[in-house]
Amino acid sequence: MSLRPVSLIFTQPTPILSPELPLEVWEVNTDSNCTFEIEPSGKLIRKDRMNGTRWFSPHLTGSFTIFNLPRHSTTEHLYTVYMVNGLATVIDRATCKASSPILTMKWRWALDELDLDHDAVAKCRTYVGCLDVIRQAENDPGYRTGNQQLDAMLGMALCRPHLLSSINPRHALELLEDYQLRAISGWHKAH
Incomplete structure (x- = not known):
């Protein structure tokens, strides 16, 4: 098991995330090469980097540590996320510097109900696509x-704001690659 940091994204500020915490991407150590999202409901989603499939574990109970070095700061923010049945219930400032990883292979994961348009994902690897x-x-x-x-x-x-509903608008542009931003700009110029 390699404990390399991967990203954890809060798709919107949740009730468990206090307002003073930065909304940039957090890092988490894990035994898988996936990214993670915590939705506004607190649901932890494991997202495959290769094909974008989303996974949810309704039995994941435990805790892990997340960390972030915010812009304009010299000290790292370190917090512990407590999970109960796949939902983040509490986020507290970590009491020790020791990292506790998400051990994803310990839990069963089910494909999340969201369907993925694989053709669109394949096309969107280029500007023209x-x-x-x-x-x-x-x-x-x-x-x-x-x-x-x-x-x-x-x-x-x-x-179409409904397509941004689970993303904080402040971070929507940060999610996109340069060629995707150029495609948006080109689309607006053409129309």
């Missing part, structure tokens, strides 16, 4: 890819 997906989504007001990053791109390109 992003424009094709935006064009496709323009004709279908209820279209979602199931990928948070691509849905944010579509929400900004087509001015």
Whole structure:
């Protein structure tokens, strides 16, 4: 097991996240090569870096440490996240510097109910592919890819706030790659 830091993203400030905490990406040590999200409901989602599939463990109970070095700060913020049945219930300032990782392989994970449009994910690896997906989504007001990053791109390109509903607008642009930002800009210039 390698304990390398991976990202943990709070998709919106939750009741368990106190207002003074920075909203930038947090780091967490884990035994898997995935990113993690805590949704506004407190649900911890494990997201596969390769294909974007989302996983949820309704039995994950325990705690792990997250850390962040905010911009304009010299001290690292260190907090412990306590989980009960897959939901983050409390986040407290960590009392010791020892890291406690998310041991994901200890728990069963089920595919989250969100479907992923694999074709859109494959297309959106290029500027032209992003424009094709935006064009496709323009004709279908209820279209979602199931990928948070691509849905944010579509929400900004087509001015559809419901596609940004689980993302703090302040962080939506930070999720996107340069070519996705150029696709949004190109789409707005063309229309």
